[in-house]
Amino acid sequence: MKQQPTPTASPKDYEELIRLIHERHDQMSKTYQKISVYLTQNPNEVAVQSVNTIAERCGMHASSFVRFAQALGYKGFKELQVLFQKRLATAAPGFEARIKALDNELMNREDRSEYGFLHDLVVRDIASLQDILERTSGEDLAMAADVIEGADTIYLIGQLRSAPVVELLRYILTMLGKRCVLLDPGGGLATHMARTMKSTDALIAVSFRFYANEVVNIVEEAQKIGVPVVAISDSTLSPLAKSAKVLFSVPEHDYTFSRSLAAPMCLAQALTVAVVARVQKDDTAPRIPTVTGI
Known part of the structure; x- marks a missing residue:
C-alpha cells in the first residue's frame, strides 16, 4: 500500500507546490493522485471554487482535500488554495470561463438537436485550442x-x-x-x-x-x-x-x-x-x- 506524503514545510508559491506534487506523485495513494491531477489541470477553478464543489467534481469527500493539503504542510485546504488565488491574479481565464464566454458569444442556446451537439463541441474545441496556446512553450x-x-x-x-x-x-x-x-x-x-x-x-x-x-x-x-x-x-x-x-x-x-x-x-x-x-x-x-x- 502506498504511503501518504509526510508533512513538510509547505511550498510558498504555486510553482513550488506543483514541483512538490510532481516529485511525490508516484508515492501517493490513488486518492491523492486523483486530487493532484485535478489541481494541476484546473488551477483557475481551484482558485475560485469551494472545497466542497471541487470535491464533488472529483467524486470524493472534501475531507480528502483537507488531508491532502495537511500532508503537504498546510493547516488546511484554504491555505493551499491561497497559492492558486495568487496565481489567478495574473493568469489567463480558465477553461470553464472560456466556455462560458464563448457560449455567450455564440448565442448561448439550450438546444438538444443535432446542431446543438455541434455547437457544444465547437465551443469546447475553441476553448481547448486557446488553452494549448498558453500551455505550450x-x-x-x-x-x-x-x-x-x-x-x-x-x-x-x-x-x-x-x-x-x-x-x-x-x-x-x-x-x-x-x-x-x-x-x-x-x-x-x-x-x-x-x-x-x-x-x-x-x-x-x-x-x-x-x-x-x-x-x-x-x-x-x-x-x-x-x-x-x-x-x-x-x-x-x-x-x-x-x-x-x-x-x-x-x-x-x-x-x-x-x-x-x-x-x-x-x-x-x-x-x-x-x-x-x-x-x-x-x-x-x-x-x-x-x-x-x-
Whole structure:
C-alpha cells in the first residue's frame, strides 16, 4: 500500500507546490493522485471554487482535500488554495470561463438537436485550442522538432482514441521523406517491434486517460535504452511524463463520450509543420508534399 506524503514545510508559491506534487506523485495513494491531477489541470477553478464543489467534481469527500493539503504542510485546504488565488491574479481565464464566454458569444442556446451537439463541441474545441496556446512553450516545440528532425527512424504509438493522432503524424512525416514505423497493436506485435528501436531513433507517443498499458510500457522501455520520447498526453502527471524528453500536456476537462481530438491534432500538425520548415529551409511558407497520382 502506498504511503501518504509526510508533512513538510509547505511550498510558498504555486510553482513550488506543483514541483512538490510532481516529485511525490508516484508515492501517493490513488486518492491523492486523483486530487493532484485535478489541481494541476484546473488551477483557475481551484482558485475560485469551494472545497466542497471541487470535491464533488472529483467524486470524493472534501475531507480528502483537507488531508491532502495537511500532508503537504498546510493547516488546511484554504491555505493551499491561497497559492492558486495568487496565481489567478495574473493568469489567463480558465477553461470553464472560456466556455462560458464563448457560449455567450455564440448565442448561448439550450438546444438538444443535432446542431446543438455541434455547437457544444465547437465551443469546447475553441476553448481547448486557446488553452494549448498558453500551455505550450516555444522551447518545447523547438526541442521536439529537433528530436524528430534528427531521428534516423521515427516510431509512433497511440492506441484507442489516440490512434488517429499518430496516423496523421505517420502520413505527414512519411510524405516529408522521414522513415516512420507505426507500432500498430494489430497482431500483438507492437512491443516486439519497439524492441528494434535504437538510441539514434525517436518515439512519438500519444496517450490519454485511461492510459493504454502497452503504450506506457513501451515509452518506459524506450527511455531506458536512450531513445528520446516526444509525448502528447492529458496531464503533466501522466505516466508518460517521467520518461519523456518533451511532454505536451493537453488537458481533457470533461471525460464524456464527446471528447474531441481537435487540440492534440492541432499540436501534432504544428510539430510536423515545424519539421517541414527546417527540412525545406523555409520558415515562412513550408509546404507538405501531396499525392498527385494513383
